[in-house]
Structure formats: structure tokens, C-alpha cells
Amino acid sequence: MQKITLEKIIYFFTGSVPALGVTFAYVIVSMIFGTIIGTGLYRMKSSHSKVAGFLANLYVTVVRCTPSLVMLFLVFYGLPLLVGGEAGARMEEWPILTFVCVTFSIFIGASSSEIIRAAVEAVPAGQAEAGLSVGLSGMQTFRYVTLPQMLKNAMPNIGNTVILLIKEGALAYTIGLRDVLGQAYYLSGREMNAYAVSMYIALTLIYWPLTILLEHLFAAFERALTPWERKGKRAALRRTAEGGAKYAG
Amino acid sequence: MLSVRDVHKSFGDNHVLKGVSFDVGEGDVVAVLGASGSGKTTLLRCLEFFEHADSGSMEIDGLQVDLTTHSARLSRSIRQKTAFVFQNYNLFNNKTALENVMLGLTVARKMDRASARKIAVAALTKVGLGERLDYYPCELSGGQQQRVGIARALAVNPKVIFFDEPTSALDPELVGEVLGTIRQLAAEGTTMVVVTHEMSFARDVATKVIYMDGGVIVEQGRPDKIFTRPENERTRRFLARYLQDFDYNI
Numbered sequence: 343m344q345k346i347t348l349e350k351i352i353y354f355f356t357g358s359v360p361a362l363g364v365t366f367a368y369v370i371v372s373m374i375f376g377t378i379i380g381t382g383l384y385r386m387k388s389s390h391s392k393v394a395g396f397l398a399n400l401y402v403t404v405v406r407c408t409p410s411l412v413m414l415f416l417v418f419y420g421l422p423l424l425v426g427g428e429a430g431a432r433m434e435e436w437p438i439l440t441f442v443c444v445t446f447s448i449f450i451g452a453s454s455s456e457i458i459r460a461a462v463e464a465v466p467a468g469q470a471e472a473g474l475s476v477g478l479s480g481m482q483t484f485r486y487v488t489l490p491q492m493l494k495n496a497m498p499n500i501g502n503t504v505i506l507l508i509k510e511g512a513l514a515y516t517i518g519l520r521d522v523l524g525q526a527y528y529l530s531g532r533e534m535n536a537y538a539v540s541m542y543i544a545l546t547l548i549y550w551p552l553t554i555l556l557e558h559l560f561a562a563f564e565r566a567l568t569p570w571e572r573k574g575k576r577a578a579l580r581r582t583a584e585g586g587a588k589y590a591g
Numbered sequence: 592m593l594s595v596r597d598v599h600k601s602f603g604d605n606h607v608l609k610g611v612s613f614d615v616g617e618g619d620v621v622a623v624l625g626a627s628g629s630g631k632t633t634l635l636r637c638l639e640f641f642e643h644a645d646s647g648s649m650e651i652d653g654l655q656v657d658l659t660t661h662s663a664r665l666s667r668s669i670r671q672k673t674a675f676v677f678q679n680y681n682l683f684n685n686k687t688a689l690e691n692v693m694l695g696l697t698v699a700r701k702m703d704r705a706s707a708r709k710i711a712v713a714a715l716t717k718v719g720l721g722e723r724l725d726y727y728p729c730e731l732s733g734g735q736q737q738r739v740g741i742a743r744a745l746a747v748n749p750k751v752i753f754f755d756e757p758t759s760a761l762d763p764e765l766v767g768e769v770l771g772t773i774r775q776l777a778a779e780g781t782t783m784v785v786v787t788h789e790m791s792f793a794r795d796v797a798t799k800v801i802y803m804d805g806g807v808i809v810e811q812g813r814p815d816k817i818f819t820r821p822e823n824e825r826t827r828r829f830l831a832r833y834l835q836d837f838d839y840n841i
């Protein structure tokens with residue numbers, strides 16, 4: 343029977359928390375590159391070219407049908423082989439973090455292309471036309487009119503993706519990434535996993551508050567980015583109240 | 592000031608515009624009438640480059656342009672000379688009334704914020720919304736939204752404003768305030784092309800009436816002439832249909 347001790351929990355907690363830097367690094371990098379890939383895929387899908395649309399859909403299907411663990415191993419072991427030669431050999435020296443970022447970027451590319459599509463389609467076409475009609479360029483219309491309204495739509499999905507990614511560190515551990523979880527496993531392994539339960543409790547104490555914090559953070563982002571939504575709710579409430587008063591009177 | 596020549600446009604094998612030509616002089620208010628599906632919206636959308644015409648050209652403010660162009664730069668430079676008021680307002684949902692009007696000035700025309708604000712406040716005051724600067728579209732009634740739409744069009748000081756049925760999405764009791772605003776602009780000499788089903792408005796305010804049917808202009812001329820002595824049988828039938836419920840005395 344293992345003993346759970348506060349002392350060990352604190353030990354694992356304080357020992358693993360610094361590795362959050364690694365977690366944040368791959369989350370941020372993968373989100374950025376994943377969004378870039380996703381934007382490209384979305385543009386291919388919505389272009390007039392049938393070939394581009396087909397390739398984009400192929401990408402999404404293939405990535406969706408590949409288990410994340412398989413993709414991670416394919417990237418980690420396969421990419422250097424694929425590149426081959428001297429360059430491939432040099433790739434094997436790359437930090438593990440790089441391969442993790444590549445893998446997750448590939449995944450987020452696929453999922454974000456759909457998130458972006460849904461977010462764009464939720465903004466009525468007339469919004470962009472109105473932008474053009476006052477003399478804005480296509481880019482300016484996107485920047486000032488479409489994007490802010492898109493973000494409102496995409497924010498919950500972005501938040502979910504980030505939280506999912508943080509937990510996917512468990513996966514990256516299999517190729518040796520020392521993120522929070524990897525670091526905790528490493529510390530635990532040094533003691534023959536005699537205090538594994540304490541370690542898992544420490545991990546829970548890291549992941550829970552972090553996830554809750556992020557959820558609040560993204561909700562706050564969404565509110566900050568969409569002042570018109572709050573006003574809208576107030577207006578709707580006021581209208582209902584007035585309507586009610588009218589009926590009452 | 593604006594002349595439109597021989598515009599053709601098809602959607603698939605639906606030939607919607609079959610050679611439309613007309614001229615608009617400075618200060619003209621042109622009312623475009625026609626049954627549903629006659630191509631009025633499509634015509635305005637071609638002139639604003641929301642649709643690519645199959646053929647046709649337009650001259651505006653001394654600039655000749657091919658309406659089939661796919662050049663974003665060219666379309667934009669022409670759009671900077673025009674403005675558009677939409678049937679369903681299309682105010683920027685994420686911006687206040689003031690910001691809606693300012694955006695075309697600060698971003699598209701790189702005007703400094705203080706001057707842009709001054710112009711925007713003046714435009715909103717003119718349409719009677721000087722008290723609603725900080726309201727978001729969802730906080731405004733349809734009539735107020737459409738008046739912001741008109742202020743937004745006015746503020747960029749266009750050569751001509753295109754209106755696509757500006758009042759047909761409005762509750763009947765709100766139509767008057769928007770037509771009143773357009774009337775006021777007409778009195779000030781603003782050049783406008785207005786697609787409308789409001790016959791009394793067309794008769795009283797327009798300097799020229801265009802009647803479209805089946806993708807062509809069947810008849811055009813001064814409103815008193817079109818409304819009292821239409822030459823074409825189709826115009827006559829259209830007006831008869833629209834005017835029968837309408838207190839109309841020749």
C-alpha cells in the first residue's frame with residue numbers, strides 16, 4: 343500500500359510546475375502554426391479551384407483518421423527519414439519539443455480549418471459588402487469588420503483546443519517530452535514510482551486550476567472582444583421589459 | 592456625371608440584365624421601378640462591383656471603367672466615388688453608430704480621427720441620430736439603423752449614392768422617417784439612384800424615373816411624364832397594378 347504524503351505532493355508539485363514553460367511553449371507554437379495551416383486550408387477549400395479544394399479535404403480527412411500517437415511517431419521517427427541524407431541526420435538532433443510542435447500543428451491545422459470556416463460563415467456576407475461599399479479594401483474589411491465578429495464565434499473553440507492541447511502533453515511524454523506530466527513522471531521514476539499516487543494528486547492540483555483559469559480567461563477574452571454583444575443583451579432585455587410593460591399597461 | 596452602358600449579366604442561363612443603359616446627372620434623383628425579379632438589385636450590385644457584369648461599362652466623374660473587371664484595385668477606386676445603402680441596412684454589427692460612419696473615413700481614406708469624428712457626428716445629426724452616437728446596431732430600431740446606413744454613405748462624400756429598396760425591410764410606421772431623410776438629401780442636391788417600390792416617393796422626389804422589366808429598361812423619363820403619360824403598355828400595366836390601392840389623381 344502506497345502512502346500519500348503532503349510532503350511528496352508538494353515535492354512533485356513544485357518539481358513539475360516549472361515544466362509548465364514547456365507546455366506553454368508547444369501550446370503557443372502549435373496554435374500559431376496550426377492556425378496558419380488552417381487558414382491556408384480554409385482558403386483552399388473556399389477557392390474556385392477544384393484541385394485545391396480536393397487537396398485541402400484530403401489533408402483534413404487523412405489527419406482526422408490518424409490517431410494522435412501514430413502521427414506523433416510518424417513525425418518523430420519518420421520525418422528525419424523522409425528528409426533523408428545529411429539534413430535528415432541533423433534533424434534527429436532537433437529538440438523533442440520541435441517534433442511535438444510539428445505534430446500538433448498538423449492536427450490543429452485540420453481542426454482549425456473547420457473552426458475558421460464556421461466562424462466566417464456565421465458573419466453575414468452583407469457585412470463585408472458594407473465594408474467594401476465605404477471604400478475599404480478586402481483586407482481592411484476583413485481586419486475591421488469580419489475578423490472581430492469571427493473571433494467571437496471562434497473563441498469557445500479556440501479555448502477548447504488550448505485546453506485539449508495542454509492535456510495532450512501526456513501523449514508527447516511517449517517520445518520523451520518533459521512537459522509538466524513528463525517532468526512529474528521523471529521525478530516519480532527516480533523513486534521507483536513509490537509515491538506515484540502523490541504524483542498524480544500533484545498533477546491534478548496543477549491541471550485543474552490551470553484549466554479553470556484558462557476557461558475564465560477565454561470567457562473574459564470573448565467578453566472583451568465583443569462589447570456589442572453585452573450591449574445587445576441589455577437592449578434585448580430592455581425591449582422585453584418595455585414590451586412587458588406595454589402589455590401590462 | 593454617371594453613365595451606364597449596355598450592362599449584361601447572367602446567373603447560369605438566367606439572363607437577368609439584357610443591356611441596360613442610363614445616365615445620371617449631377618443632383619439627379621433617379622428612381623428605379625420594376626416588378627420583383629426584373630433585375631434592379633442585380634443592376635446596382637454590378638455598379639458597386641459586388642457582381643461582375645458579363646459586359647458593360649460605366650463612366651463616373653470622368654473615369655471610364657469596364658464593369659467586367661476583376662481588379663480589386665480598380666473596383667475599390669470606383670467604390671471610393673460611390674456609396675451603397677442596403678435593403679437590410681448591413682451596419683457593422685461590431686461597431687457603434689459613430690464608428691460605423693467613421694470607418695470609411697479613418698481607414699479607407701486615412702483621415703485623422705478628430706476630423707473623421709466631426710464629419711461623422713455631422714452626418715448622424717443630419718439624419719436625426721445625433722443622440723445615438725454610441726449605440727450599437729442591435730440597440731437601434733430598423734428605421735434608425737437605416738438612417739445610420741444613410742449617414743455612413745453620406746459621410747464619405749460620394750459622387751452618387753445607390754439605394755436598394757431602403758425602406759422595404761422596415762415596419763410601415765418607420766418608412767416615413769427614412770423616406771423623409773432621403774427627401775432631405777434630394778433637396779440638398781445629393782445625387783442618388785434609388786430602387787424603390789414607394790410610388791409616391793418616386794413621383795414626388797425623383798427627377799427621373801426608370802422602369803425596368805425582364806432585364807431591360809422599358810421606359811425612362813421625368814416622373815410626371817412616366818406617371819401620367821406612360822408610353823409603353825408594360826409600364827402602364829405595372830403602374831396600374833401599383834397605383835390601384837393608392838390615392839392617385841392625375
Ligand SMILES: Nc1ncnc2c1ncn2[C@@H]1O[C@H](COP(=O)(O)OP(=O)(O)OP(=O)(O)O)[C@@H](O)[C@H]1O
Nearest residue numbers: 602605607625626627628629630631632633634756
Ligand atoms: N446571386 C444570384 N445567383 C443566382 N441568381 C440570382 C442571384 N441574384 C439574383 N438572381 C436572380 O436574378 C433575377 C433578378 O434578381 P434581382 O434581385 O436583381 O431582382 P429585383 O428586381 O431586385 O427584385 P426585387 O424587387 O424582388 O428585389 C432573379 O431571377 C434572381 O433569382
Ligand SMILES: [Mg+2]
Nearest residue numbers: 631632633756
Ligand atoms: Mg431587389
